[in-house]
Amino acid sequence: MRFRALLWPVPPVLVLVPAALILVLTLADTWGRLGWRALDWVYLSSQVGAQARLPVTVAAGAAALVAARLVRPTLVFAQPWQPRTGRDLPLRHAMVVTGWCLGAYLAGMLPLTAAVAAAGAGSPDPVAVLGALAGFAALTLLGYLCGVLARGPLGVPVAIGAVFLLTSLPLVADPWAALSLQLPFSPFLGVRESGPLGAYRLGFLLLSGVAVGWTAVWLTGAPRRLSAVHGTAVAAVAVAAVLPHLHPFPLVVPDPEAAEVCAEHAGVRYCVHEGHARELAAVTALAAPVFAAHGLAEAAPGQVRDLSLARGEEGPFDGPDEDVLWLSVHPGWNPGHEVPAAVAHGLVPDVRRCGSDGVASREAGAGPRERRASVVVDLEAWLAAQALDGGVHGDNLFAGAGPERVRAWIRHDHRRLAACEVDPGELPWRT
Structure with missing residues:
Protein backbone atom coordinates (compact mmCIF):
# COMPACT_ATOMS: atom_id res chain seq x y z
CA MET A 1 0.00 0.00 0.00
CA ASP A 255 39.24 27.97 -15.72
CA PRO A 256 41.56 30.51 -14.04
CA GLU A 257 42.78 27.99 -11.44
CA ALA A 258 44.37 25.53 -13.86
CA ALA A 259 47.86 24.39 -12.84
CA GLU A 260 50.26 22.40 -15.01
CA VAL A 261 52.44 19.33 -14.57
CA CYS A 262 55.49 19.16 -16.82
CA ALA A 263 58.34 16.89 -17.88
CA GLU A 264 61.20 17.35 -20.35
CA HIS A 265 62.53 14.82 -22.83
CA ALA A 266 65.09 15.27 -25.63
CA GLY A 267 64.82 19.06 -25.53
CA VAL A 268 61.01 19.17 -25.69
CA ARG A 269 58.97 20.22 -22.66
CA TYR A 270 55.69 18.35 -22.16
CA CYS A 271 52.99 19.97 -19.98
CA VAL A 272 49.46 18.82 -19.12
CA HIS A 273 46.73 20.11 -16.84
CA GLU A 274 47.23 18.88 -13.27
CA GLY A 275 43.99 16.94 -13.59
CA HIS A 276 45.53 15.07 -16.54
CA ALA A 277 48.77 14.23 -14.71
CA ARG A 278 48.15 10.51 -15.33
CA GLU A 279 48.33 11.16 -19.06
CA LEU A 280 51.73 12.90 -19.05
CA ALA A 281 53.77 9.70 -19.29
CA ALA A 282 51.69 8.46 -22.24
CA VAL A 283 51.99 11.79 -24.05
CA THR A 284 55.77 11.83 -23.63
CA ALA A 285 56.25 8.19 -24.58
CA LEU A 286 54.15 8.50 -27.74
CA ALA A 287 55.37 11.89 -28.95
CA ALA A 288 59.12 11.38 -28.44
CA PRO A 289 59.53 8.58 -31.07
CA VAL A 290 57.82 10.75 -33.69
CA PHE A 291 60.17 13.67 -33.05
CA ALA A 292 63.12 11.28 -33.12
CA ALA A 293 61.96 9.74 -36.42
CA HIS A 294 61.74 13.16 -38.03
CA GLY A 295 65.19 14.06 -36.73
CA LEU A 296 65.20 17.77 -37.64
CA ALA A 297 65.71 19.60 -34.35
CA GLU A 298 64.59 22.99 -35.67
CA ALA A 299 61.27 21.52 -36.78
CA ALA A 300 60.39 20.24 -33.31
CA PRO A 301 58.42 22.62 -31.07
CA GLY A 302 59.84 23.77 -27.77
CA GLN A 303 56.73 22.61 -25.93
CA VAL A 304 53.90 20.13 -26.26
CA ARG A 305 51.01 21.46 -24.18
CA ASP A 306 47.60 20.21 -23.11
CA LEU A 307 44.86 22.33 -24.69
CA SER A 308 43.24 22.46 -21.24
CA LEU A 309 46.02 24.91 -20.31
CA ALA A 310 45.21 27.36 -23.13
CA ARG A 311 44.26 30.86 -22.01
CA GLY A 312 43.04 33.96 -23.81
CA GLU A 313 44.52 34.12 -27.31
CA GLU A 314 46.46 30.89 -26.85
CA GLY A 315 45.50 27.71 -28.61
CA PRO A 316 45.52 26.31 -32.13
CA PHE A 317 42.51 28.31 -33.33
CA ASP A 318 43.12 31.79 -31.88
CA GLY A 319 46.69 32.63 -32.82
CA PRO A 320 48.91 29.64 -31.97
CA ASP A 321 52.51 30.04 -30.90
CA GLU A 322 54.71 28.34 -33.52
CA ASP A 323 56.92 26.96 -30.77
CA VAL A 324 54.01 25.14 -29.08
CA LEU A 325 52.18 22.02 -30.25
CA TRP A 326 48.74 21.78 -28.63
CA LEU A 327 47.16 18.43 -27.78
CA SER A 328 43.52 18.00 -26.86
CA VAL A 329 43.46 15.71 -23.80
CA HIS A 330 39.74 15.10 -23.45
CA PRO A 331 37.47 12.52 -21.82
CA GLY A 332 37.55 9.31 -23.81
CA TRP A 333 40.64 10.18 -25.82
CA ASN A 334 42.88 7.50 -27.30
CA PRO A 335 46.49 8.68 -26.84
CA GLY A 336 47.90 5.77 -28.85
CA HIS A 337 46.17 7.14 -31.92
CA GLU A 338 45.76 10.86 -31.24
CA VAL A 339 49.22 11.81 -29.92
CA PRO A 340 51.32 10.37 -32.81
CA ALA A 341 48.84 11.72 -35.37
CA ALA A 342 48.88 15.23 -33.86
CA VAL A 343 52.69 15.33 -33.56
CA ALA A 344 53.21 14.04 -37.10
CA HIS A 345 50.70 16.56 -38.44
CA GLY A 346 52.62 19.35 -36.71
CA LEU A 347 55.96 18.26 -38.22
CA VAL A 348 54.97 18.08 -41.89
CA PRO A 349 53.75 21.00 -44.03
CA ASP A 350 50.06 21.54 -44.57
CA VAL A 351 49.05 19.41 -47.54
CA ARG A 352 47.08 22.36 -48.94
CA ARG A 353 50.36 24.12 -49.65
CA CYS A 354 50.73 21.74 -52.57
CA GLY A 355 47.92 23.55 -54.37
CA SER A 356 45.90 20.36 -54.73
CA ASP A 357 43.09 21.40 -52.33
CA GLY A 358 44.15 18.62 -50.02
CA VAL A 359 43.85 15.91 -52.69
CA ALA A 360 46.77 13.44 -52.72
CA SER A 361 46.99 10.80 -55.40
CA ARG A 362 49.51 8.79 -57.42
CA GLU A 363 46.99 7.28 -59.82
CA ALA A 364 47.70 7.29 -63.54
CA GLY A 365 45.72 10.47 -64.16
CA ALA A 366 47.03 12.39 -61.14
CA GLY A 367 48.67 15.74 -61.78
CA PRO A 368 52.00 16.97 -60.37
CA ARG A 369 50.29 18.74 -57.46
CA GLU A 370 48.39 15.64 -56.36
CA ARG A 371 51.56 13.57 -56.61
CA ARG A 372 53.56 16.04 -54.51
CA ALA A 373 50.74 16.11 -51.94
CA SER A 374 51.00 12.31 -51.64
CA VAL A 375 54.57 12.68 -50.36
CA VAL A 376 53.37 14.90 -47.51
CA VAL A 377 50.45 12.62 -46.64
CA ASP A 378 52.54 9.44 -46.68
CA LEU A 379 55.33 11.04 -44.64
CA GLU A 380 52.82 12.05 -41.99
CA ALA A 381 51.48 8.49 -41.82
CA TRP A 382 55.03 7.09 -41.60
CA LEU A 383 56.00 9.44 -38.77
CA ALA A 384 52.86 8.59 -36.78
CA ALA A 385 53.58 4.88 -37.22
CA GLN A 386 56.98 5.24 -35.55
CA ALA A 387 55.26 5.54 -32.16
CA LEU A 388 53.23 2.38 -32.74
CA ASP A 389 54.47 -0.59 -34.80
CA GLY A 390 57.49 1.22 -36.17
CA GLY A 391 56.55 1.14 -39.83
CA VAL A 392 53.93 1.46 -42.55
CA HIS A 393 52.76 -1.09 -45.07
CA GLY A 394 50.99 -1.27 -48.40
CA ASP A 395 51.65 1.33 -51.09
CA ASN A 396 52.90 4.03 -48.71
CA LEU A 397 55.88 5.81 -50.28
CA PHE A 398 57.93 5.24 -47.13
CA ALA A 399 57.16 1.55 -46.70
CA GLY A 400 60.42 -0.37 -46.38
CA ALA A 401 62.54 2.75 -46.04
CA GLY A 402 64.89 2.64 -43.05
CA PRO A 403 64.48 5.33 -40.37
CA GLU A 404 68.06 6.54 -40.81
CA ARG A 405 67.59 6.95 -44.53
CA VAL A 406 64.33 8.88 -44.08
CA ARG A 407 65.94 11.17 -41.51
CA ALA A 408 68.87 11.84 -43.83
CA TRP A 409 66.49 12.69 -46.66
CA ILE A 410 64.48 15.05 -44.43
CA ARG A 411 67.68 16.86 -43.40
CA HIS A 412 68.76 17.18 -47.02
CA ASP A 413 65.43 18.13 -48.61
CA HIS A 414 63.53 19.78 -45.76
CA ARG A 415 63.26 23.14 -47.54
CA ARG A 416 61.78 21.57 -50.69
CA LEU A 417 59.56 19.41 -48.52
CA ALA A 418 58.27 22.50 -46.65
CA ALA A 419 57.47 24.11 -50.00
CA CYS A 420 55.78 20.90 -51.22
CA GLU A 421 58.13 20.55 -54.19
CA VAL A 422 59.12 16.86 -53.81
CA ASP A 423 57.76 14.40 -56.36
CA PRO A 424 57.38 10.71 -55.37
CA GLY A 425 59.89 9.73 -58.05
CA GLU A 426 62.58 11.87 -56.39
CA LEU A 427 62.64 9.89 -53.15
CA PRO A 428 66.09 8.26 -52.99
CA TRP A 429 64.85 4.78 -52.09
CA ARG A 430 62.43 4.80 -55.05
CA THR A 431 64.83 5.90 -57.77
Whole structure:
Protein backbone atom coordinates (compact mmCIF):
# COMPACT_ATOMS: atom_id res chain seq x y z
CA MET A 1 0.00 0.00 0.00
CA ARG A 2 2.84 2.38 0.79
CA PHE A 3 4.35 1.74 -2.67
CA ARG A 4 0.98 2.32 -4.37
CA ALA A 5 0.71 5.61 -2.52
CA LEU A 6 3.82 6.80 -4.36
CA LEU A 7 1.99 6.24 -7.66
CA TRP A 8 -1.53 7.36 -6.82
CA PRO A 9 -3.59 8.44 -8.71
CA VAL A 10 -1.65 7.37 -11.81
CA PRO A 11 -1.92 3.71 -12.91
CA PRO A 12 1.44 2.02 -12.18
CA VAL A 13 1.99 0.93 -15.80
CA LEU A 14 1.90 4.56 -16.99
CA VAL A 15 4.75 5.45 -14.64
CA LEU A 16 6.88 2.35 -14.15
CA VAL A 17 7.22 1.45 -17.85
CA PRO A 18 8.59 4.86 -18.94
CA ALA A 19 10.77 5.05 -15.82
CA ALA A 20 12.27 1.65 -16.64
CA LEU A 21 12.81 2.70 -20.26
CA ILE A 22 14.56 5.89 -19.11
CA LEU A 23 16.81 3.90 -16.79
CA VAL A 24 17.78 1.49 -19.59
CA LEU A 25 18.39 4.32 -22.09
CA THR A 26 20.60 6.22 -19.67
CA LEU A 27 22.62 3.18 -18.66
CA ALA A 28 23.06 2.11 -22.29
CA ASP A 29 24.29 5.56 -23.30
CA THR A 30 26.75 5.99 -20.42
CA TRP A 31 27.98 2.44 -19.80
CA GLY A 32 30.65 2.56 -22.46
CA ARG A 33 32.11 5.72 -20.91
CA LEU A 34 32.85 4.19 -17.52
CA GLY A 35 36.33 3.10 -18.62
CA TRP A 36 37.18 6.30 -20.46
CA ARG A 37 40.49 8.04 -19.83
CA ALA A 38 40.67 11.62 -18.53
CA LEU A 39 37.15 11.79 -17.11
CA ASP A 40 36.51 14.94 -15.09
CA TRP A 41 33.75 16.74 -13.18
CA VAL A 42 33.32 19.52 -15.73
CA TYR A 43 32.50 16.93 -18.37
CA LEU A 44 30.10 15.09 -16.06
CA SER A 45 28.30 18.34 -15.16
CA SER A 46 27.66 18.99 -18.85
CA GLN A 47 26.55 15.39 -19.45
CA VAL A 48 23.68 15.69 -16.95
CA GLY A 49 21.96 17.84 -19.56
CA ALA A 50 23.39 16.25 -22.69
CA GLN A 51 22.39 12.69 -21.75
CA ALA A 52 18.84 13.79 -20.91
CA ARG A 53 17.71 14.40 -24.49
CA LEU A 54 16.09 10.99 -25.07
CA PRO A 55 15.06 10.30 -21.45
CA VAL A 56 13.20 13.60 -21.15
CA THR A 57 11.45 12.90 -24.44
CA VAL A 58 10.19 9.61 -22.98
CA ALA A 59 9.14 11.43 -19.79
CA ALA A 60 7.24 14.06 -21.77
CA GLY A 61 5.45 11.37 -23.78
CA ALA A 62 4.50 9.54 -20.56
CA ALA A 63 3.20 12.78 -19.01
CA ALA A 64 1.13 13.49 -22.13
CA LEU A 65 -0.34 9.98 -21.99
CA VAL A 66 -1.27 10.43 -18.33
CA ALA A 67 -3.02 13.70 -19.11
CA ALA A 68 -4.79 12.20 -22.12
CA ARG A 69 -5.99 9.19 -20.11
CA LEU A 70 -6.96 10.81 -16.81
CA VAL A 71 -8.23 14.34 -17.49
CA ARG A 72 -9.84 14.11 -20.92
CA PRO A 73 -13.37 15.58 -20.89
CA THR A 74 -15.07 12.33 -21.98
CA LEU A 75 -14.40 10.75 -18.57
CA VAL A 76 -17.42 10.85 -16.33
CA PHE A 77 -15.29 11.48 -13.23
CA ALA A 78 -13.13 14.19 -14.82
CA GLN A 79 -15.67 16.81 -15.83
CA PRO A 80 -14.56 20.45 -15.50
CA TRP A 81 -17.11 21.24 -12.78
CA GLN A 82 -16.04 18.43 -10.50
CA PRO A 83 -13.66 19.12 -7.59
CA ARG A 84 -11.28 16.32 -8.64
CA THR A 85 -10.21 18.35 -11.68
CA GLY A 86 -9.09 21.22 -9.53
CA ARG A 87 -5.51 22.16 -8.73
CA ASP A 88 -4.63 19.00 -6.78
CA LEU A 89 -5.21 16.48 -9.58
CA PRO A 90 -2.91 17.87 -12.32
CA LEU A 91 -0.27 18.75 -9.73
CA ARG A 92 -0.34 15.22 -8.36
CA HIS A 93 -0.10 13.77 -11.88
CA ALA A 94 2.86 15.98 -12.68
CA MET A 95 4.60 15.21 -9.40
CA VAL A 96 4.29 11.45 -9.82
CA VAL A 97 5.42 11.29 -13.46
CA THR A 98 8.21 13.83 -13.06
CA GLY A 99 9.47 12.32 -9.82
CA TRP A 100 9.67 8.75 -11.11
CA CYS A 101 11.12 9.66 -14.51
CA LEU A 102 13.68 12.07 -13.08
CA GLY A 103 14.60 9.56 -10.37
CA ALA A 104 15.13 6.85 -13.00
CA TYR A 105 17.34 9.20 -15.01
CA LEU A 106 19.47 10.09 -11.98
CA ALA A 107 19.79 6.40 -11.11
CA GLY A 108 21.06 5.76 -14.64
CA MET A 109 23.70 8.49 -14.23
CA LEU A 110 25.05 7.00 -10.98
CA PRO A 111 27.62 4.61 -12.55
CA LEU A 112 29.20 7.42 -14.59
CA THR A 113 29.19 9.66 -11.51
CA ALA A 114 30.95 6.94 -9.51
CA ALA A 115 33.57 6.54 -12.26
CA VAL A 116 34.27 10.28 -12.25
CA ALA A 117 34.39 10.35 -8.44
CA ALA A 118 36.98 7.57 -8.46
CA ALA A 119 39.42 9.14 -10.91
CA GLY A 120 38.05 12.45 -12.14
CA ALA A 121 39.62 15.85 -11.59
CA GLY A 122 38.19 19.34 -11.22
CA SER A 123 34.98 20.20 -9.42
CA PRO A 124 31.28 19.89 -10.30
CA ASP A 125 29.34 22.81 -11.75
CA PRO A 126 26.21 22.93 -9.55
CA VAL A 127 24.47 25.60 -11.66
CA ALA A 128 24.80 23.51 -14.83
CA VAL A 129 23.51 20.40 -13.03
CA LEU A 130 20.56 22.22 -11.44
CA GLY A 131 19.70 23.81 -14.78
CA ALA A 132 19.59 20.40 -16.45
CA LEU A 133 17.36 18.96 -13.72
CA ALA A 134 15.06 22.00 -13.81
CA GLY A 135 14.85 21.60 -17.58
CA PHE A 136 13.98 17.91 -17.24
CA ALA A 137 11.07 18.80 -14.94
CA ALA A 138 9.90 21.72 -17.12
CA LEU A 139 9.90 19.65 -20.32
CA THR A 140 8.05 16.81 -18.59
CA LEU A 141 5.41 19.34 -17.53
CA LEU A 142 5.28 20.58 -21.12
CA GLY A 143 4.45 17.04 -22.18
CA TYR A 144 1.60 16.98 -19.66
CA LEU A 145 0.33 20.29 -21.04
CA CYS A 146 0.38 18.85 -24.57
CA GLY A 147 -1.82 15.98 -23.36
CA VAL A 148 -4.24 18.42 -21.76
CA LEU A 149 -4.43 20.61 -24.88
CA ALA A 150 -4.83 17.71 -27.31
CA ARG A 151 -7.57 16.17 -25.12
CA GLY A 152 -6.59 12.69 -26.27
CA PRO A 153 -3.79 10.34 -27.40
CA LEU A 154 -2.71 12.80 -30.11
CA GLY A 155 -0.94 14.72 -27.35
CA VAL A 156 1.68 11.96 -27.00
CA PRO A 157 3.38 12.33 -30.42
CA VAL A 158 2.95 16.11 -30.18
CA ALA A 159 4.73 16.14 -26.81
CA ILE A 160 7.51 13.83 -28.01
CA GLY A 161 8.11 15.90 -31.15
CA ALA A 162 8.01 19.25 -29.34
CA VAL A 163 10.39 18.19 -26.56
CA PHE A 164 12.83 16.51 -28.94
CA LEU A 165 12.89 19.68 -31.05
CA LEU A 166 13.48 21.92 -28.04
CA THR A 167 16.34 19.77 -26.79
CA SER A 168 17.93 19.71 -30.26
CA LEU A 169 17.89 23.47 -30.90
CA PRO A 170 21.26 24.15 -29.13
CA LEU A 171 22.88 21.93 -31.76
CA VAL A 172 21.54 24.29 -34.45
CA ALA A 173 22.31 27.72 -32.96
CA ASP A 174 24.34 28.70 -29.89
CA PRO A 175 21.78 31.13 -28.34
CA TRP A 176 19.42 28.21 -27.67
CA ALA A 177 21.95 26.83 -25.17
CA ALA A 178 20.61 29.38 -22.65
CA LEU A 179 17.08 27.99 -23.04
CA SER A 180 17.59 24.23 -23.20
CA LEU A 181 19.39 21.40 -21.42
CA GLN A 182 22.84 21.44 -22.96
CA LEU A 183 25.65 23.20 -24.78
CA PRO A 184 26.27 22.35 -28.45
CA PHE A 185 29.47 20.56 -27.30
CA SER A 186 30.75 18.93 -24.13
CA PRO A 187 33.24 21.08 -22.19
CA PHE A 188 35.95 19.39 -20.17
CA LEU A 189 38.80 20.24 -17.83
CA GLY A 190 40.32 23.67 -18.48
CA VAL A 191 37.07 25.50 -19.22
CA ARG A 192 33.77 25.93 -17.45
CA GLU A 193 30.29 26.80 -18.60
CA SER A 194 29.81 30.55 -18.54
CA GLY A 195 28.29 31.69 -15.23
CA PRO A 196 25.74 34.09 -16.82
CA LEU A 197 24.66 31.39 -19.27
CA GLY A 198 24.12 28.79 -16.54
CA ALA A 199 22.28 31.21 -14.26
CA TYR A 200 20.02 32.40 -17.09
CA ARG A 201 19.20 28.83 -18.12
CA LEU A 202 18.35 27.85 -14.56
CA GLY A 203 16.09 30.87 -14.08
CA PHE A 204 14.40 30.45 -17.45
CA LEU A 205 13.65 26.77 -16.97
CA LEU A 206 12.35 27.26 -13.44
CA LEU A 207 10.07 30.05 -14.70
CA SER A 208 8.99 27.90 -17.64
CA GLY A 209 8.14 24.99 -15.36
CA VAL A 210 5.98 27.21 -13.17
CA ALA A 211 4.24 28.80 -16.17
CA VAL A 212 3.59 25.46 -17.91
CA GLY A 213 2.32 23.79 -14.73
CA TRP A 214 0.10 26.76 -13.93
CA THR A 215 -1.33 26.69 -17.48
CA ALA A 216 -2.16 22.99 -17.16
CA VAL A 217 -3.92 23.68 -13.85
CA TRP A 218 -5.88 26.53 -15.41
CA LEU A 219 -7.00 24.41 -18.40
CA THR A 220 -8.23 21.57 -16.18
CA GLY A 221 -9.86 23.76 -13.56
CA ALA A 222 -13.37 25.15 -13.29
CA PRO A 223 -14.24 27.93 -13.64
CA ARG A 224 -11.32 29.12 -15.75
CA ARG A 225 -10.29 32.44 -14.30
CA LEU A 226 -7.27 34.06 -15.86
CA SER A 227 -4.94 35.24 -13.12
CA ALA A 228 -2.82 38.33 -13.66
CA VAL A 229 0.12 36.50 -12.08
CA HIS A 230 -0.33 33.58 -14.46
CA GLY A 231 -0.49 35.89 -17.46
CA THR A 232 2.64 37.69 -16.28
CA ALA A 233 4.51 34.39 -15.90
CA VAL A 234 3.60 33.27 -19.43
CA ALA A 235 4.60 36.64 -20.87
CA ALA A 236 7.87 36.56 -18.95
CA VAL A 237 8.71 33.16 -20.49
CA ALA A 238 8.07 34.56 -23.98
CA VAL A 239 10.28 37.59 -23.36
CA ALA A 240 13.03 35.50 -21.73
CA ALA A 241 13.08 33.18 -24.75
CA VAL A 242 13.93 36.11 -27.04
CA LEU A 243 16.64 37.86 -25.00
CA PRO A 244 19.51 35.35 -25.56
CA HIS A 245 19.04 35.76 -29.31
CA LEU A 246 19.44 39.53 -29.02
CA HIS A 247 22.48 39.33 -26.75
CA PRO A 248 24.06 35.85 -26.87
CA PHE A 249 25.95 34.64 -23.80
CA PRO A 250 29.50 33.29 -24.02
CA LEU A 251 29.22 29.51 -23.82
CA VAL A 252 32.37 28.69 -21.84
CA VAL A 253 35.12 30.55 -20.03
CA PRO A 254 38.67 29.39 -19.18
CA ASP A 255 39.24 27.97 -15.72
CA PRO A 256 41.56 30.51 -14.04
CA GLU A 257 42.78 27.99 -11.44
CA ALA A 258 44.37 25.53 -13.86
CA ALA A 259 47.86 24.39 -12.84
CA GLU A 260 50.26 22.40 -15.01
CA VAL A 261 52.44 19.33 -14.57
CA CYS A 262 55.49 19.16 -16.82
CA ALA A 263 58.34 16.89 -17.88
CA GLU A 264 61.20 17.35 -20.35
CA HIS A 265 62.53 14.82 -22.83
CA ALA A 266 65.09 15.27 -25.63
CA GLY A 267 64.82 19.06 -25.53
CA VAL A 268 61.01 19.17 -25.69
CA ARG A 269 58.97 20.22 -22.66
CA TYR A 270 55.69 18.35 -22.16
CA CYS A 271 52.99 19.97 -19.98
CA VAL A 272 49.46 18.82 -19.12
CA HIS A 273 46.73 20.11 -16.84
CA GLU A 274 47.23 18.88 -13.27
CA GLY A 275 43.99 16.94 -13.59
CA HIS A 276 45.53 15.07 -16.54
CA ALA A 277 48.77 14.23 -14.71
CA ARG A 278 48.15 10.51 -15.33
CA GLU A 279 48.33 11.16 -19.06
CA LEU A 280 51.73 12.90 -19.05
CA ALA A 281 53.77 9.70 -19.29
CA ALA A 282 51.69 8.46 -22.24
CA VAL A 283 51.99 11.79 -24.05
CA THR A 284 55.77 11.83 -23.63
CA ALA A 285 56.25 8.19 -24.58
CA LEU A 286 54.15 8.50 -27.74
CA ALA A 287 55.37 11.89 -28.95
CA ALA A 288 59.12 11.38 -28.44
CA PRO A 289 59.53 8.58 -31.07
CA VAL A 290 57.82 10.75 -33.69
CA PHE A 291 60.17 13.67 -33.05
CA ALA A 292 63.12 11.28 -33.12
CA ALA A 293 61.96 9.74 -36.42
CA HIS A 294 61.74 13.16 -38.03
CA GLY A 295 65.19 14.06 -36.73
CA LEU A 296 65.20 17.77 -37.64
CA ALA A 297 65.71 19.60 -34.35
CA GLU A 298 64.59 22.99 -35.67
CA ALA A 299 61.27 21.52 -36.78
CA ALA A 300 60.39 20.24 -33.31
CA PRO A 301 58.42 22.62 -31.07
CA GLY A 302 59.84 23.77 -27.77
CA GLN A 303 56.73 22.61 -25.93
CA VAL A 304 53.90 20.13 -26.26
CA ARG A 305 51.01 21.46 -24.18
CA ASP A 306 47.60 20.21 -23.11
CA LEU A 307 44.86 22.33 -24.69
CA SER A 308 43.24 22.46 -21.24
CA LEU A 309 46.02 24.91 -20.31
CA ALA A 310 45.21 27.36 -23.13
CA ARG A 311 44.26 30.86 -22.01
CA GLY A 312 43.04 33.96 -23.81
CA GLU A 313 44.52 34.12 -27.31
CA GLU A 314 46.46 30.89 -26.85
CA GLY A 315 45.50 27.71 -28.61
CA PRO A 316 45.52 26.31 -32.13
CA PHE A 317 42.51 28.31 -33.33
CA ASP A 318 43.12 31.79 -31.88
CA GLY A 319 46.69 32.63 -32.82
CA PRO A 320 48.91 29.64 -31.97
CA ASP A 321 52.51 30.04 -30.90
CA GLU A 322 54.71 28.34 -33.52
CA ASP A 323 56.92 26.96 -30.77
CA VAL A 324 54.01 25.14 -29.08
CA LEU A 325 52.18 22.02 -30.25
CA TRP A 326 48.74 21.78 -28.63
CA LEU A 327 47.16 18.43 -27.78
CA SER A 328 43.52 18.00 -26.86
CA VAL A 329 43.46 15.71 -23.80
CA HIS A 330 39.74 15.10 -23.45
CA PRO A 331 37.47 12.52 -21.82
CA GLY A 332 37.55 9.31 -23.81
CA TRP A 333 40.64 10.18 -25.82
CA ASN A 334 42.88 7.50 -27.30
CA PRO A 335 46.49 8.68 -26.84
CA GLY A 336 47.90 5.77 -28.85
CA HIS A 337 46.17 7.14 -31.92
CA GLU A 338 45.76 10.86 -31.24
CA VAL A 339 49.22 11.81 -29.92
CA PRO A 340 51.32 10.37 -32.81
CA ALA A 341 48.84 11.72 -35.37
CA ALA A 342 48.88 15.23 -33.86
CA VAL A 343 52.69 15.33 -33.56
CA ALA A 344 53.21 14.04 -37.10
CA HIS A 345 50.70 16.56 -38.44
CA GLY A 346 52.62 19.35 -36.71
CA LEU A 347 55.96 18.26 -38.22
CA VAL A 348 54.97 18.08 -41.89
CA PRO A 349 53.75 21.00 -44.03
CA ASP A 350 50.06 21.54 -44.57
CA VAL A 351 49.05 19.41 -47.54
CA ARG A 352 47.08 22.36 -48.94
CA ARG A 353 50.36 24.12 -49.65
CA CYS A 354 50.73 21.74 -52.57
CA GLY A 355 47.92 23.55 -54.37
CA SER A 356 45.90 20.36 -54.73
CA ASP A 357 43.09 21.40 -52.33
CA GLY A 358 44.15 18.62 -50.02
CA VAL A 359 43.85 15.91 -52.69
CA ALA A 360 46.77 13.44 -52.72
CA SER A 361 46.99 10.80 -55.40
CA ARG A 362 49.51 8.79 -57.42
CA GLU A 363 46.99 7.28 -59.82
CA ALA A 364 47.70 7.29 -63.54
CA GLY A 365 45.72 10.47 -64.16
CA ALA A 366 47.03 12.39 -61.14
CA GLY A 367 48.67 15.74 -61.78
CA PRO A 368 52.00 16.97 -60.37
CA ARG A 369 50.29 18.74 -57.46
CA GLU A 370 48.39 15.64 -56.36
CA ARG A 371 51.56 13.57 -56.61
CA ARG A 372 53.56 16.04 -54.51
CA ALA A 373 50.74 16.11 -51.94
CA SER A 374 51.00 12.31 -51.64
CA VAL A 375 54.57 12.68 -50.36
CA VAL A 376 53.37 14.90 -47.51
CA VAL A 377 50.45 12.62 -46.64
CA ASP A 378 52.54 9.44 -46.68
CA LEU A 379 55.33 11.04 -44.64
CA GLU A 380 52.82 12.05 -41.99
CA ALA A 381 51.48 8.49 -41.82
CA TRP A 382 55.03 7.09 -41.60
CA LEU A 383 56.00 9.44 -38.77
CA ALA A 384 52.86 8.59 -36.78
CA ALA A 385 53.58 4.88 -37.22
CA GLN A 386 56.98 5.24 -35.55
CA ALA A 387 55.26 5.54 -32.16
CA LEU A 388 53.23 2.38 -32.74
CA ASP A 389 54.47 -0.59 -34.80
CA GLY A 390 57.49 1.22 -36.17
CA GLY A 391 56.55 1.14 -39.83
CA VAL A 392 53.93 1.46 -42.55
CA HIS A 393 52.76 -1.09 -45.07
CA GLY A 394 50.99 -1.27 -48.40
CA ASP A 395 51.65 1.33 -51.09
CA ASN A 396 52.90 4.03 -48.71
CA LEU A 397 55.88 5.81 -50.28
CA PHE A 398 57.93 5.24 -47.13
CA ALA A 399 57.16 1.55 -46.70
CA GLY A 400 60.42 -0.37 -46.38
CA ALA A 401 62.54 2.75 -46.04
CA GLY A 402 64.89 2.64 -43.05
CA PRO A 403 64.48 5.33 -40.37
CA GLU A 404 68.06 6.54 -40.81
CA ARG A 405 67.59 6.95 -44.53
CA VAL A 406 64.33 8.88 -44.08
CA ARG A 407 65.94 11.17 -41.51
CA ALA A 408 68.87 11.84 -43.83
CA TRP A 409 66.49 12.69 -46.66
CA ILE A 410 64.48 15.05 -44.43
CA ARG A 411 67.68 16.86 -43.40
CA HIS A 412 68.76 17.18 -47.02
CA ASP A 413 65.43 18.13 -48.61
CA HIS A 414 63.53 19.78 -45.76
CA ARG A 415 63.26 23.14 -47.54
CA ARG A 416 61.78 21.57 -50.69
CA LEU A 417 59.56 19.41 -48.52
CA ALA A 418 58.27 22.50 -46.65
CA ALA A 419 57.47 24.11 -50.00
CA CYS A 420 55.78 20.90 -51.22
CA GLU A 421 58.13 20.55 -54.19
CA VAL A 422 59.12 16.86 -53.81
CA ASP A 423 57.76 14.40 -56.36
CA PRO A 424 57.38 10.71 -55.37
CA GLY A 425 59.89 9.73 -58.05
CA GLU A 426 62.58 11.87 -56.39
CA LEU A 427 62.64 9.89 -53.15
CA PRO A 428 66.09 8.26 -52.99
CA TRP A 429 64.85 4.78 -52.09
CA ARG A 430 62.43 4.80 -55.05
CA THR A 431 64.83 5.90 -57.77
